[in-house]
Amino acid sequence: MGKTRKPTGTVEEIEAAFYDALSHADLDSLMNLWADDEEIVCVHPGAPRLVGHAAIRAAWEAIFERGGIHIRPVQTHAVHNMLTVIHHVIEEVQRGPNEPTDVHILATNVYVKTPHGWRMALHHASIAPGAIPDEPFHTPVLH
């Protein structure tokens, strides 16, 4: 598929490359970030789940026909071990003038360590009510 360079780097760099590929509607770069596993899962807000490379690629291709999506992940919470990083982010989306401001997007991004480096195994995005909160639901970290 993609002829772009295979991505390497930390999970933070892979995640930055993911949102960068979205902003440039760069399908090959985007798909290169995913693990080589047909059980990978992608859920777009309010849409059915997609399993495997072909289904995930086709959905992003359809989205990219309308151009890139400018998203900044904020308020990241992470659980990690040596082989997996679970990021939960709020997606700060650059909105058009007619788009709603009374909802925000929550996303779970899971990365697994593969022989080729860190790769995305799951992206699950969904809509939550209200504007982006100022972390009101966060219990203070005590350690």
Add this chain to the structure above:
Amino acid sequence: MGKTRKPTGTVEEIEAAFYDALSHADLDSLMNLWADDEEIVCVHPGAPRLVGHAAIRAAWEAIFERGGIHIRPVQTHAVHNMLTVIHHVIEEVQRGPNEPTDVHILATNVYVKTPHGWRMALHHASIAPGAIPDEPFHTPVLH
């Protein structure tokens, strides 16, 4: 907190215990299934995200005031390594007579291996349109 027995077993057993605790509105058993990490995340359908034990417990407690929830996870897709299991399931919910049948619930359940055994690190549930599909978005597994 909970005085119930600490859960042990496979990820499949921990997941079964999770949905069993939901069905019995058993808050202590439910919370014992989570990793001892203040970065754990729980997202209920259409609700803001919850981070940490106290916030997650409080939300389930409020839900359980209306009784247990009878959910059967179906169509599980899994990505796993030695330290983490990512389950993506469709939640088949036992509905009341007035509840909608034109949506279904998608859930990401992530389990991490801890010194106490497998524990839940993330539960992200969201609503997708339509009745439960018959895996129409699944690319056939070739290996």
